[in-house]
Amino acid sequence: MHMPLEDTLGRNLLAANQHRADHNRAHFDAWNLLCLNVMSSPGAGKTSLLERTITALSPQLAMAVLEGDMTTQLDAERLAAVGVPVVPITTGRACHLDASMVSGGLTLLQQRLDPAALDLLWVENVGNLVCPAEFEVGEHLKVALLSVTEGDDKPLKYPVMFREADCVLITKIDLLPYVPVDVSRIEAHVRAVNPRAQVFRVSAGTGQGMGEWHRWLLTTVREHAASQPPALVNA
Amino acid sequence: MHEVDMTRCLLLSLEEWKQEHHPHVPCVQVVHLQVGAFTCVEPAALVFTYGAAVQGSWLDGSELRIETVPLRARCVACGSDYSPEPALGYQSPCCHHPMEEILSGRELRIRSIDYTSPAVPADRASILSA
Ligand SMILES: Nc1nc2c(ncn2[C@@H]2O[C@H](COP(=O)(O)OP(=O)(O)OP(=O)(O)O)[C@@H](O)[C@H]2O)c(=O)[nH]1
Ligand SMILES: [Mg+2]
Ligand SMILES: [Zn+2]
Ligand SMILES: [Zn+2]
Ligand SMILES: [Zn+2]
Numbered sequence: 563m564h565m566p567l568e569d570t571l572g573r574n575l576l577a578a579n580q581h582r583a584d585h586n587r588a589h590f591d592a593w594n595l596l597c598l599n600v601m602s603s604p605g606a607g608k609t610s611l612l613e614r615t616i617t618a619l620s621p622q623l624a625m626a627v628l629e630g631d632m633t634t635q636l637d638a639e640r641l642a643a644v645g646v647p648v649v650p651i652t653t654g655r656a657c658h659l660d661a662s663m664v665s666g667g668l669t670l671l672q673q674r675l676d677p678a679a680l681d682l683l684w685v686e687n688v689g690n691l692v693c694p695a696e697f698e699v700g701e702h703l704k705v706a707l708l709s710v711t712e713g714d715d716k717p718l719k720y721p722v723m724f725r726e727a728d729c730v731l732i733t734k735i736d737l738l739p740y741v742p743v744d745v746s747r748i749e750a751h752v753r754a755v756n757p758r759a760q761v762f763r764v765s766a767g768t769g770q771g772m773g774e775w776h777r778w779l780l781t782t783v784r785e786h787a788a789s790q791p792p793a794l795v796n797a
Numbered sequence: 798m799h800e801v802d803m804t805r806c807l808l809l810s811l812e813e814w815k816q817e818h819h820p821h822v823p824c825v826q827v828v829h830l831q832v833g834a835f836t837c838v839e840p841a842a843l844v845f846t847y848g849a850a851v852q853g854s855w856l857d858g859s860e861l862r863i864e865t866v867p868l869r870a871r872c873v874a875c876g877s878d879y880s881p882e883p884a885l886g887y888q889s890p891c892c893h894h895p896m897e898e899i900l901s902g903r904e905l906r907i908r909s910i911d912y913t914s915p916a917v918p919a920d921r922a923s924i925l926s927a
């Protein structure tokens with residue numbers, strides 16, 4: 563007997579990834595750390611930003627990095643050189659990190675240190691402006707980078723990424739004198755698709771604008787830690 | 798390229814649904830998806846990769862049907878609904894307000910599944926599920 567059935571589901575297409583992402587986040591919350599997912603097109607300056615930011619903030623924050631380099635360990639080596647624990651997640655041909663890849667990275671991280679001792683965990687995603695925005699890895703906040711050399715139309719061409727970001731960093735502003743781009747137009751286009759985003763203009767090369775971004779980070783990490791229920795902190 | 802990963806993830810989500818029917822394996826005819834226009838999914842590419850990915854699996858022979866959901870937003874300045882246009886910077890045509898409140902267009906949803914359950918006679922289905 564074959565009975566035709568219809569299940570009305572309304573479940574997310576990415577539900578399987580979502581469940582794993584929620585699981586990762588539950589670990590982050592039990593460890594009382596803040597996890598940031600850093601995304602951009604290839605070469606917008608994710609690793610350079612992390613090198614500079616981690617160097618500046620390591621006296622105040624305990625940090626680690628899950629590094630989603632496509633096929634090489636180059637970025638992981640650059641970050642290890644600034645003295646931060648780095649776990650490379652080699653994604654092969656994948657064009658984004660998903661929650662199970664990050665879960666694998668967490669297992670490796672736990673073999674090296676106690677994550678409960680960390681304040682901040684960085685996830686450097688694969689360089690890609692399209693799909694990383696749709697695949698949550700368990701992060702608390704999404705940080706999107708856009709370098710001034712990419713042109714002011716990118717927030718309109720890749721709106722999902724900039725819409726989903728909690729914080730947008732306009733990077734490489736030291737190059738503004740050399741490129742025919744109006745940084746206020748970049749910022750206006752970011753705000754057009756995401757009026758609530760925190761926007762910073764920075765240069766990891768010269769350090770310009772980095773102070774404001776670092777102050778925001780410190781405040782965000784502290785507020786996040788304070789907002790965790792005490793029961794979870796001790797679990 | 799990312800449609801391959803999307804499809805893999807869809808298959809995992811369908812696998813989770815299948816587990817709910819354990820020990821029976823439902824025979825799926827159609828998977829109905831709703832895909833928002835404001836996502837990174839290209840429906841035609843997803844249908845193509847789905848057809849290739851299910852071959853030889855428990856979903857072999859099933860069809861993926863995608864309904865596209867348009868992007869709609871609400872102008873928070875005056876409360877009227879509008880269709881954001883990239884050429885206009887997604888702002889509201891009425892008040893030129895940035896795109897704040899999205900009403901639809903972010904869906905990536907398995908709306909429903911048409912299937913038959915081979916091992917469960919109709920008159921016993923309610924007993925088994927009770
Ligand atoms: N002038 C200038 N160059 C920068 C800045 N930040 C990064 N760069 C350069 O931009 C290039 C790419 O930087 P990365 O930090 O490797 O960029 P990424 O986003 O990590 O790249 P992928 O991980 O490969 O996607 C390098 O040559 C950096 O030296 C900056 O603030 N100013
Ligand atoms: Mg990098
Ligand atoms: Zn776990
Ligand atoms: Zn991808
Ligand atoms: Zn209006």
